[in-house]
Amino acid sequence: MDNRSIAQLLEETADLLEIDGADSFRIRSYRRAAESIQSTTISLSDIAHDARQLQEIPAIGKSMASNIEALEDTGTFSPRKELLEKYGATILELLKLPGMGPKTIALLWDSLHIASVQDLETAIKAGKLDNLPRFGPKHIENLKKAIEDYRQHTGRFLLNVADAEAEAFSAYLRRLDGLKQITVAGSWRRGRETVGDLDILISGPACEEDNAAATAKYVAAYPAIASVLAHGQNKVSFRLRSNLQVDVRLLPESSYGAALQYFTGSKSHNVTLRQRALKKGYTLSEYALARVKDGSVVAARTEEEIYSALGLDWIPPHLRENLGEIEAAAKHTLPHLIELKDIHGDVHAHTTATDGRCSIREMAEAALARGYQYMAITDHSKNLAMTNGLDARRARAHLKRIRKVDEEMEGRIRVFTGIEVDILAGGELDLPDDVLAEMDIVIGAVHTLFNQPRKQMTDRILRAMENPYLRILAHPTGRLLLRREPLDFDLPAVLDRAAELGVAVEQNSSPERLDLGDVNLRLAHEKGCKIVINTDAHHTTHYDNIQYGIRQLRRAWLTRKDVLNTLPAKKFLAALRPKP
């Protein structure tokens, strides 16, 4: 079993323990173990039977080591098994509903034996919750909304999960001889912020007539498969243990491009493309672009040939949503989309001073290793108590430490000072101006803690932006992908004002946030907002998440000049809202 799966099972066990009302420190130790496993490079499978080696990994002690051994041998371990027998696996989905915590779930289970979102929905409709303590009309209304949101997202997966699965499976495929091309198509290739399933296209000698059956058999023997859904000559579908569905198509090399184009989509892009083909006397299918009159093939081997035969420049998959890209490709006016290498700095990061995992120096070295010219340390302010947020005194002391590291780096990378301040319910920032004045980067964060009615929420953010030290607005929609819809406030009004004031809005690249997402990025760009892309790194490895944010920038048609941190250090600081 791979580390990610082990970590996930421990995480789930922590959730179950919470519902069961277990000791909070015991729960935390499960979560810490899960985190630790996810960030170690040691493969736990390899050492699952060596308790001593296991216990060398931080947060793993005697019990956790034996849990991991049992997991490797039997696929489960006893605390988890017992809890699942008691509550059932579906109870965990209740935790995904905003406002639903372990105590509420325990209450619902004890009083009504509610063990799934479906149960909860039925109980609400039957009015069974009305007499429960702490279930007023507003609470129930919120739950209904939460269920609705949940249903919209259910069955979709975050990009990092899909990426990891795609990479692991591709590695398995690469071990087979005779495969020339392996491509993940579908919404994954288009860079959608979540994916429903993976469409994987393969071709090469191994996919030709005589070998196809053996290749399909090899595919269906992939160890991480939970169940095979279909197993034919040219297509194998299966569900992974993570519940992600994968469709693998074996294709002849001669029509690989046509299939790639077809299965990349989007549907709407393809429809428009087929109409265009017809006008030229062609018909476009997953097999080829062919002449209508005699069926002779015009292009099929590569995407470039197909687009070219239709009088179009090749269109990057990120743009294939029928939002004007076909017209632009015809006029040769497709934008030169921003790329990973254009980004020169990441100015939102945390350290062990609050809830980060690494030191200032470690974060700086990691940013340098990525080739960045600058970065910033922006730990939390005191209001986020759980993170050990900084008060004025600690913030000043931290500032000195950041400056010291900046000196130590000797110009190899600039380390900016900064802070992520909380916006209080009244719109004020939770640190005094004289402290903020000392910071290079002041990020005002819209945290959901203060979820208020629409008008108040909007006013609160607008007021916060009036503080002249606030330079970047973070979590500008407050959403958490697959878990919570955006906060309810007037985003267009906020973006208008941000553009006027020169407050930059942040595209957070964390795979579970992608705060603005492609749609709102487009909106921010139209309104003339300054845009900054950051990772909100809590660990050196989180800098890698920048790729997820970049995909959304590309989907929003953004180029290098549209994003502030493509600038060199000095110009970047100068491009931010000027300090008073």
Add this chain to the structure above:
DNA sequence: GCCGTTTTCGGCCCGACTGTTTTCAGTCG
């Protein structure tokens, strides 16, 4: 349940806000 040490057990994560309350439990970051 882990860790660190005081080698046998105590410490580990806190405060604002909502929706229900009439003084507070539960969620969230």
